[in-house]
Amino acid sequence: MNLSSVLILSKKEQVDCLKKKIEKIPFCNIELIQDEKIIVIIESDNLDDELQAYKNLEQLDEVININMVFSYQDLDKEREKILKDNFKVDTFNENMKKDKIEYYGNIYKKF
Numbered sequence: 507m508n509l510s511s512v513l514i515l516s517k518k519e520q521v522d523c524l525k526k527k528i529e530k531i532p533f534c535n536i537e538l539i540q541d542e543k544i545i546v547i548i549e550s551d552n553l554d555d556e557l558q559a560y561k562n563l564e565q566l567d568e569v570i571n572i573n574m575v576f577s578y579q580d581l582d583k584e585r586e587k588i589l590k591d592n593f594k595v596d597t598f599n600e601n602m603k604k605d606k607i608e609y610y611g612n613i614y615k616k617f
Contacts, residue, residue, distance in 0.1 A: 508556040509578045510548040511537075512563060515571040518542045524568040533559040545575075553579055 516524050518541060528534055528546060533555055538545040546563065550556045556579070564572050 507578075507580045508548070508550045508553055509576075510556060510560070510574060511576040512546045512548060512560065513573045513575050514544040514546060514563065514569055516542050516544065516568045517570065520568040524566060527566050527568070528563065531559055531562045534563065542570075553581070553584065 514524070514528075521539060521542060521544065524544065525536060525539065528536055528544070533548050533550040535547045535549065536544060537547050548556050548559045550559065556577075560572075560574070563569065
């Protein structure tokens with residue numbers, strides 16, 4: 507679960523039009539409108555959807571300024587997926603001797 511709050515500034519006379527456009531953007535809910543300020547909550551299942559919703563808000567013509575006020579990402583699922591994709595248990599051999607491991611980092615053959 508990803509949750510973000512966004513503060514949008516617009517001209518007072520464009521707020522109604524902007525409100526209609528925001529309501530059409532997936533994962534976005536308007537929480538408060540006060541004068542030329544709009545607070546939008548972005549709630550999505552993954553980071554990609556959250557970022558896409560923010561970009562969609564950012565591109566609206568009536569938006570003068572947009573700021574992310576709060577953001578929470580639950581990255582446990584993303585982290586597990588990366589670990590599963592990049593780490594194969596059978597590639598690590600506990601019997602491997604340390605003398606046989608070659609390192610090609612920035613201290614290679616300096617000592």
